[in-house]
Amino acid sequence: MGWIKTTFHKTGSPRWFFTGARSWVVGLYVFGALLIVVGSTWGLGFVPPERLQGNSVRILFIHAPAAHLAEAIYVAIAIAGFVFLVWRMKMADMLIQAAAPIGFVVTVLALATGIIWGIPTWGTGWVWDARTVSTLLLAFLFFGLVALRQAIGREDRASRAVALLALVGVINIPIIKYSVEWFTTLHQPPSIVIGEKPAIAPVFLVPLAVNVLGFYCFVAGVVIAALRARIVEREAGTQWLRDWISKS
């Protein structure tokens, strides 16, 4: 158990994270981009048309990873909010600040691809069902995290308010996830349920998995890069950062 505590404290140190995470960024960018290129080319160009949907199925390879990732980013932000509220760890606050705009972009991508997919399949780009509305709310939550911080002048107060919103907003995540099961919706139920055989044929499942992993890696790289930028902003003028800059 000792190493968990050590990692927790080390990650909490802006200096340790800033210097240590540098090599991660490039690795995640390259690996993630490679997977996204492979998965997207495969999905958009080489997968056979779906039995009923035809070529419309190809947007799945962008839509599903984006939607899944958007929720994951929010969960990470909510955990950071919890850590900040209880332990007042600066890094947790900076993570929320770094990840919120990225989460917003990813959610908008999920919504936009959903609209594009809905037009040929559903017959409409938008319906006000529980899944679409809760996902729209997720976009507003990300936006709200950014806006709230800017609306409050005092930095410590802003951080606390944002962390609280981040934490409370996590209730939306199970609603997004189970909306298609709890309520009648136009959106279809999940195709992949843990413990059950996937309802997606392997020809579609493999490129989808490649893209999901690619999205996660690439965006993790973006979040870490943004977090490092926040660290430079907040730690500007500290001795360790000056030393680091003069050395590199």
Add this chain to the structure above:
Amino acid sequence: MRKLRQRRLAVVLFVVVGATATLSLALLALQENVDLFYEPARVTNGEAPVGVDIRAGGMVVEGSVAHDREGLGVAFSITDHGGHEFDVRYVGLLPDLFKEGKGIMVRGQLTEDGLFDAHEVLAKHDENYVPHELQDMAEAADLAGSAKAAGIEPS
């Protein structure tokens, strides 16, 4: 210091539990209002209002789709495969995914005699993804198995 953290933890947990409970109760109370459409059972047992714009949905009954000889008019039935069925009348273009036996959603008004007069039909595409060449998941699974056995990667 330790005490302060514990107090913060208690407050934070209280806020989360309270907010979750509030929202759960609200959603439970609103259940039927959050539903996007009336299911066939609720249409046939009279829960759905007559003469008001509503949405209803279910599966298109196999063999029930009858196109008018001229024009875009079409009649079909919607079922929940549980013994509840109602008839729909619609004039207009149907979405590509409108198929017998598949899920759809209609928007329009229920008439006195139980007919659903629709002015919009949307297709509810299901969660199964099967390549064009294969007709069902069993076939797809078989192929995947044999492809793996033969050392051929699905492309």
